[in-house]
Each structure stands twice: as structure tokens, then as C-alpha cells.
Amino acid sequence: MKNIDWGNLSFGYSKTNYNVRCYWRDGQWGELEVSSSETINIHMAATCLHYGQAAFEGMKVFKGKDGKVRVFRWEENAKRLQNSSNGILMAPVPAEIFKKAIDKVVELNKNFIPPFESGASLYLRPLLIGTGAQVGVKPANEYLFVIFVTPVGPYFKEGFKPVSIQIARDADRAAPLGTGNIKVGGNYAASLKSGQRGHDEGFSSVLYLDAKEKKYIDECGPANFFAIKGNNYITPKSPSILPSITNKSLMTIAEDMGMTVERRAVAVEELSGFDECGACGTAAVISPIKNIVDRDTKKEYKFCADGNAGPICTKLYDRLRDIQYGNEPDKFGWVTILK
Ligand SMILES: *Cc1c(COP(=O)(O)O)cnc(C)c1O
Numbered sequence: 001m002k003n004i005d006w007g008n009l010s011f012g013y014s015k016t017n018y019n020v021r022c023y024w025r026d027g028q029w030g031e032l033e034v035s036s037s038e039t040i041n042i043h044m045a046a047t048c049l050h051y052g053q054a055a056f057e058g059m060k061v062f063k064g065k066d067g068k069v070r071v072f073r074w075e076e077n078a079k080r081l082q083n084s085s086n087g088i089l090m091a092p093v094p095a096e097i098f099k100k101a102i103d104k105v106v107e108l109n110k111n112f113i114p115p116f117e118s119g120a121s122l123y124l125r126p127l128l129i130g131t132g133a134q135v136g137v138k139p140a141n142e143y144l145f146v147i148f149v150t151p152v153g154p155y156f157k158e159g160f161k162p163v164s165i166q167i168a169r170d171a172d173r174a175a176p177l178g179t180g181n182i183k184v185g186g187n188y189a190a191s192l193k194s195g196q197r198g199h200d201e202g203f204s205s206v207l208y209l210d211a212k213e214k215k216y217i218d219e220c221g222p223a224n225f226f227a228i229k230g231n232n233y234i235t236p237k238s239p240s241i242l243p244s245i246t247n248k249s250l251m252t253i254a255e256d257m258g259m260t261v262e263r264r265a266v267a268v269e270e271l272s273g274f275d276e277c278g279a280c281g282t283a284a285v286i287s288p289i290k291n292i293v294d295r296d297t298k299k300e301y302k303f304c305a306d307g308n309a310g311p312i313c314t315k316l317y318d319r320l321r322d323i324q325y326g327n328e329p330d331k332f333g334w335v336t337i338l339k
Contacts, residue, residue: 006118009153011283018108019148020101023131024091029145032100034108040144045133047140053130054185055084058282060152061106061122061338063113064326069338071124072324074102076245080183081128087182089139090128097145098126105147106338112151116325123152123283154284160317162290162304165220165279166203167268168194169296172211173221173240180218180240187242188222195221205279207292209268210238217266219244223281226250227266227274228312233259234274236266246280246320252332253319259312268294271301276310286317 004014021033021040047053057077062070078098085092102124106113114120126147130140154160171194174180174187191206198206207225210216217236219225224244226235233254235247251261271277277289288309292301304310309317322328323335 006114009120011152013150016109016112020105022145024143042131043133047130047134052186055128057081057126059124062325063116065116070335073334084182091143093145101147109149114151120153124149162288163204165207165289165292166198167294168206173208176212191221220279223279228276229274231259234262237263250316276313278313288313
């Protein structure tokens, strides 16, 4: 598209040409449909509206220096959407349909894939919602799977710069045995209020603690937490954390770099002993953390003394981006080239 300022894209929605849709009715998935409409027409009693039958995914497509278009670990997103479906009783989308939808929607919007030089990418948002009407609390008998796309810049306009994070003990994102481990809309509704307050108080994100004991670190609103201590990559293990594909990939890269990966309960007090901390997810890959302020105890944990991202965070970030853009051989088999 001639009129897109690729270098200054934000992480937000902008209209593209097409989206793809697939309906589950009478117990089966129908044909993939192409739409140029930005709206969906659903029954007012649809279960996604009343009872939260809604799950989503977030993934990116990159144009390499070689002009090839790559999608990162789509099989993981397909699997996670199926887990989300199982968690809130929605019809799971088969991986074949998921992949077909990716191929189609990327092909139809190829003019919106940012050029390599821009550092931007095409964000894919798969969405699965219960569309069947119910008034009693029951799963829907009809579902809609949609993928829309939007070109996005790097998450942070300022670049790879450390951010401030707030611990809020008076809010929980997810219950220990609730839906924190699946990517459903309700978790986001539960975090909006504390997240907004955190923003208003000058923080880029809230770090939630485990809901039961308030002793251990769970994750940031929309991103997993990790820390570097010596040669160790440490990331919390908890039943209420959403398994981030970025975090999973960073653990593999860390191991490949000769680091030891620790996935375990991480107590808040450990923060004072960490060399580097980061939040990770598809949107930003890594947001290095410069300080974490506990809203209730007023305790502050500081990192990045010189104001820049730490060396290990930087190395991890660069390697993952290089794999995604095809600058580095895909030694872990994470990348699929799209036609
Ligand atoms: C999507 C998401 C993440 C990041 O997952 P990625 O697969 O790395 O994008 C982390 N936490 C929550 C709560 C999420 O919804």
C-alpha cells in the first residue's frame, strides 16, 4: 500500500482488505469464507456476549530480506486455541482449517505485509466465539472462527527500551484453578481495571502475583515474566499463567546459548537478586524491565542501571527476531514460509 507509513506504525488496528471466516454449525465446520466487512452479524443471545465463550490468538507474519514471507510457530497457536476451546467448551478449530485460514488471509492481504527494512510485521488475530443463542448457561451450538490481520510496528515506539512495571496486590488476573492458562477474553476483562490504573499511575503493565498466597510471581497482564540471574533463565511455573509461545521459544534459545532454564515458583522477594527482568509475548517479543514497584509495600526493585536493556535480554531478543525474519537459519524448525 503506497500510503502506509511503515516505519511509524503503532501496535493498533488499521483496516486491511479482507478477513476470513469459518462457521461451525450442525456439528461441523463449513467452508472457509472471505469477507471484506469489518463487522460480524450475530444473534443478541450469542454465548460470547453473555457467558464469555470467546478465545483468541495473536501471531505475526514477517517479510524477510529475501522477500519471503514467514509465519512463526503457527502450530503452537493452533494447539493453544484448541486448548482454549476445550477449556470453555467451544468447538475446536482443526489445525488444517487454522493453517488454511492463515494462508488465505495472508495471501489476500499481501500488500499489507510491511517491508523488511521497516522492522514492522503483519499481526494476525484469530478469534473464536460462541455465536449460537442461549439464555440458560450452556455452551453454544454454533461457533464462528475469524482471522483478521493488521500491520503493526514494533510494540514500543521508543524501541527496545526498558519499561516500568507495577505489582498490584489488590487485583487478580486469574484464579489458581480458573481460566488463566487459556487465552480467553474473560481473563482480559478481569485485568482491565487494574491494568488501566497501572497505566494511569505511570506503569506500562501490571505484574500479577499468585492469587492464593500472593507470594509468587504469576505474569504481566498480557505477557509472561522472566528473569536472568547469572547464567540462569528463570520463569515462573503456575497453573494460572498463560503458556506464552515467545517464552517457550526464549527458553529454547537460552538453553542453546548454554544457559540453564529454571521453570519454577518464583517468590516476589527474589526480584532483588535478579540481574535482568523482562516481559515477553508476541507483540513486543521482550520488554526489558527497568523497575518494578510494589504498589502496596512501596518496595522498588531496580534493574538496567544504565537505562538500557541488559546484555542477555538483548541477545535473546536479537536471536528470536533474527529467526523470525529469516536472518538466521531456522535451526529449531519454527518458521513456515508462506506462498
Ligand atoms: C497471549 C498472552 C501472552 C503471550 O503469549 P505469546 O504466545 O508469547 O504471544 C502472555 N500472557 C497472556 C495472559 C496472554 O494472553
